[in-house]
Amino acid sequence: MTVIAPPRVPSRFLPVIATFVVFVLTFGAGSVRYEGFASGQIVANLFIDNAFLIVLAVGMTFVILTGGIDLSVGAVVALSTMIAAAALRAGWPAWLTMLAVLATGSVLGLGMGLMIHKLRVQPFIATLAGMFLARGLCFVISVESVSIKDPAFRAIATESIPLGDVSITYSVVVALLVVAFAAYVLHLTRFGRTVYAVGGNESSATLMGLAAGRVKVGVYVISGFCSALAGLLFSFYMLSGYGLHAVGMELDVIAAVVVGGTLLSGGVGYVVGSVVGVLVLGTVQTIISFEGTLSSWWTKIVIGVLLLAFIALQRLIVHRQRDLQGLSRD
């Protein structure tokens, strides 16, 4: 009976491929223009400087895949640095501090997730509330910047792992592990596939007997956990806790995820894409620092242009798919 021609290049890969091409082009442009740009260490630095962004982008990818959004991540990063700095100053051991930070982030995520699922609050509003709450809590702890002097933290922050010619930090290892684990969860577990199902059509996912509610709450817990973990990485990077850290970072993360090819309406996207999205942002920043005379605000301008371009690309793809469906419907 009905035989369908196999789809050609799966259009769902197009955005990720496009992002990768953009990354190669930007990096190539930098290499042509600046002496010493095309070195392994520059690539390694992209990861070192953006490890926390990668972790945040992973959490955000889960949320956006379900069709949600998490605006609280920047504030949770700040809160995490603050809790870490304050706890260490109070003499807590490093492991207990880290545990406390991760627990706080996860619980905040759980709270927002429950609000979104049980009370049917819009994710935008629920996480906006979470953002104000977390940002406010920072200043309850201290209005000043608190520096971190704990030897364990300093050791983790400064120690580098040599890999041939280049060296990376522990933060990079953590970030890459998070990416690998997230990819595993998203593609090879029922939880992960349900994330995609909820993003594709939530009521269908429910009718298919999938645990849509648990997944919807779960992604915010994951994002909260990732924010806290990113907060720890950020505190290694800054070696201080401060309520004004990571202001607006949630928007950078969302930009990276979208540039990485994840549809804001949910259901389509890859963690790897988000990582490449972060790398594109990082490369643009690196080029601007190589240029020296350019204001760092140019980063924002380039990111803005990229975002627009990618959203336009996604619309094009979605439209083409709809056309295809329209044709085959009748």
Add this chain to the structure above:
Amino acid sequence: MTDPTNPARTRPGNEPLVDLRGITVEFPGVKALQDVDFRLFPGEVHALMGENGAGKSTLIKALTGVHALDTGEIHLAGEPVSFAGPAQAQAAGISTVYQEVNLCPNLSVAENILLGREPRRFGAINGWAMRARAAKLLSRMGLTIDPGSALGNHPIAVQQLVAIARAVAVDARVLILDEPTSSLDAGEVAELFRIIRVLRDEGVAILFVTHFLEQVFQISDRVTVLRNGKVVGEHDTPKLSRITLVSAMLGRELGVLAEVERRTERRAADPAPLLVAEGLGRSGAIEPFDLEIHAGEVVGLAGLLGSGRTELARLLAGADRADTGRVLLDGRPLRLRSPRTALAKGIAYSSEDRKAEGLVSDLTVRDNMILAMQAARGWARQVPRRTADELVASYLARLDIRPANPDAVVGTLSGGNQQKVLLARWLITRPRLLILDEPTRGIDVGAKAQIQQVVADLAADGMAVLFISAELEEVVRICDRIVVLRDRHKIAELSGADAGVDDVMELIASGSTRVEVRS
């Protein structure tokens, strides 16, 4: 294809698998179900019939735990049960396939079939085994699609079969099919029925809801008829006559059906065509075709799903742009840039997908009806409230829309009444050419007859109507001319007077191997 009838599946002593006793479900102001008894036996196909609003959907939802019971009890294999939702019902072996495909278009076909029961290896989903198992289930259903492809890349009919494959994959004891055939073509329906028979013979109890009478007689062993929330009869299908069934469903004499049945005499159509399409076409959608439509005639488009019916209509309605050919209106060339320009020239298009492209389900009946008229006037010139009320009231009465309440929210109306509201919206704009794409799909016999009557009346009043329907009987009955499409080509044009269903079917089937003609 003939169906070996299955008598005596309900022989005494055979325990019902599902036994609903004294079910009452009330919604604010309505008793949707009233003291309903219903039995479903293993190894039978049981058709549930009734007009829209008779309580079919409510009964299914009561059985699957979507609606709570006000009174009554449900027994499954002799045990009293109560489900908190479809997931629980599914766990107990009751699977439902809905009219609308309730799957995730972004996931692969295999995932849509097996997610929730996916094969695993070391805790991870075994994608290879999953695709293999899905391929096996699909080939059992005669589908040869790639299980790894995204579901959304396939047409709705294929998606529907995938939904059934999912239901089958659960090892369901009870399979509920809620109008599964409304978007399938004849070959696909035959295929579906083959699957249904296989499952029935394996002992699955199948509850089948459809609006197609033919299909009831083809596939079902027993029929339960609901009307206004009450059971009005439980019959063995072979002993049931068509006319008994229809009158049981309608609860009234068949005058209204008979009325349309005899082809209405109409005045001769204008000699000068209202609209002429010359070599109009759009690549990938419909090959270039010529078409003339005169005022006062109903032109039917017949063809299978995917033959280009909707695509042709969308070109004439300005919803898609043609890349070849031209359109003349009153002999003057017309550029159809958008549905808006078409509407300004008196061409109204009522889409086949009334939920997605038609009604605004959160607005009231009045707002929905006035929408197109308001749009045509421009937003600055509000339709006066009194004019609106008069128009709405007259169309509520003329189309017999129930409830006849202009303030009712459209989403709460039954399918047939929603379709009538949509029809009213376009009629209010007084179009010269009305394009109706599947106006009677998924609605009950009574409403169908009324809509057909309205179409005939409109043509008699001088309107030109382009009528699209998957039901050939309907096309043949009410159209003056029939344009037959196959594989995106216009292959013939028949004058309605000498065209029968068989002629049309022969044309559609000629030179094509994928159609199985049902007699």
